[in-house]
Amino acid sequence: MSKIGKRLIRSAKEARAIARGEAKPSSYRIHLPGDVDVQAIRKRLGMSQSEFSARFGIPSGTLRDWEQGRRIPEGPARVLLKVIETDPKAVERALAAA
Secondary structure, three states, X not given: OOHHHHHHHHHHHHHHHHHOOOOOHHHOOOOOOOOOOHHHHHHHOOOXXXXXXXXXXXXXXXXXXXXXXXXOOOHHHHXXXXXXXXXXXXXXXXHHHO
């Protein structure tokens, strides 16, 4: 089995244990992605900076700073960017419902 497959199975077992009350939710740790190539994510989606900024609610100045290396996305932003990278439609659905 692949490394990602093993991680998914382990995560599912942990989630089941939490849902059954066999483990405390506070015992679960989320792995935050390290480096995030914001420009690569944006370009893969075929968006300009202004389009990406507007679509996902990221201030354009912040986006420019990330892409030019003046700033690094912090924890919650890294999580958002990872979700955008893997499933941008999920973020769009969540924001549309808000």
